[in-house]
Amino acid sequence: MKSILVIHPYFGRFPKMFPFWLESCKLNKTVDILIVTNQDIQSDSDNIIIKKSSLTQVKSELEAICGMNIWLEKPYKLCDFRPLFGKLFSEYTQKYDFWGYCDCDLVFGDIRHFLTEEVLNNHDYILGWGHFHVQRTIDSKFDEVWRTARGLWRNIGWKDVFASGQNEWFDELPYGVAGRYYGLYPDRCWMGYTDNHAIFESPALSQLPFQSLFNDYTLWKSWSCYQDHLNRLPFLKRNEGGDLHHIIYQKEGIHLFTIGINQENRIEKREILYAHFYKRNLDIRISNKSIFIIRPNAIVDCTHLSKYILMYYAHHPSIYWENILYRINRKLGTLKKKYLK
Known part of the structure; x- marks a missing residue:
């Protein structure tokens, strides 16, 4: 080895x-x-x-x-x-x-x-x-x-x-x-590209639910870091199809999985090398560090994932509320700097 x-x-x-x-x-x-x-x-x-x-x-x-x-x-x-x-x-x-x-x-x-x-x-x-x-x-x-x-x-x-x-x-x-x-x-x-997808996930901070620029065709088409270099870096080329949506990640011991809804509207589980979070603020709600679920704003205990629970985790209401508070605080900070000089 x-x-x-x-x-x-x-x-x-x-x-x-x-x-x-x-x-x-x-x-x-x-x-x-x-x-x-x-x-x-x-x-x-x-x-x-x-x-x-x-x-x-x-x-x-x-x-x-x-x-x-x-x-x-x-x-x-x-x-x-x-x-x-x-x-x-x-x-x-x-x-x-x-x-x-x-x-x-x-x-x-x-x-x-x-x-x-x-x-x-x-x-x-x-x-x-x-x-x-x-x-x-x-x-x-x-x-x-x-x-x-x-x-x-x-x-x-x-x-x-x-x-x-x-x-x-x-x-x-x-x-x-x-x-x-x-x-x-x-x-x-x-x-690290195989079967039309990357073997890793890196969900963009600009997307509130998990969407990886490397594995979401809609994002891929609009991302100049891909499109401007396809001839020079042909491994970046990909075809439409096979994406998962409404995504969470699940850790099971050494293994890590992307779990989402596939094109047949079914839950699908894919093993990945890593998930990278760009300093995303994840709320830590568990102590077990080897078995857990990562939803877009928190690390939580594992549970049986029905389609309803998966959708709820992937689009948890707190994600959007926290984003509203973040934008308000950012705007207040800008106004404070402007008028308290």
Whole structure:
């Protein structure tokens, strides 16, 4: 079995759904997780590795690797330096066949169910949207790739990306290092698309019910990040059909499922690699971290899902009420700034 290390640096207070992410990591016992943090955290799981550090220390080490001064005043900027994590944490990564990184505003399913030995044997660069990614540790092509990649929002090279005070999404598709790797070596990439859908879910914050830009055809058609790059990134192409609607997610031990209504108006359950929530504010209403349901604004206990209950969860009235309150508070905040200057 090919060994995998997933690296997650996090400086500052952990988000409230962090324990659910951590538990989903623990359940994947054959995948090691390196958490680099300035927080006090303990784990009794053999596959969780804790490294105490600071943002200042990481900045100094990255500057030594880059040979230049970099901008790293806020932890979120670390995303732009993800392509260098293999070197930054080489004392760990050199012991593994693959290394990668992920966000912690997500819940993993069974990683090995999707990252099979066949996938790992035949590819060097796997996934690429930034939520979760792994790549081969010994890869002579990679220096050429990241040094010739560009930022996502602007056509700037790595030196300008690393000196920039804003996040340039240097690691992510449709440009970034992921897009560059695919452009140079498409046969060595596996981006997690199969059967006309992505193997992961990432419901957009702008959609109150769960709708993933990666798996909802209506959203996909109107999303320029897909449509503007179909010729350059043909794996993004898809056909209409097979989508699920009125979606929730269900965690059952190591496994994670999308559950929704299919085109035949029946409940359908599909196993997925992960669900990513874009810092969505989920109300935590349970203590069991391995068996639960995630509805669009809460993590709740599992229950038998009839079609009526599924629809109720997927469009829970509190979702819309909370959104109204959010908009009111945001408007009041704007007015306060305007008239109390």
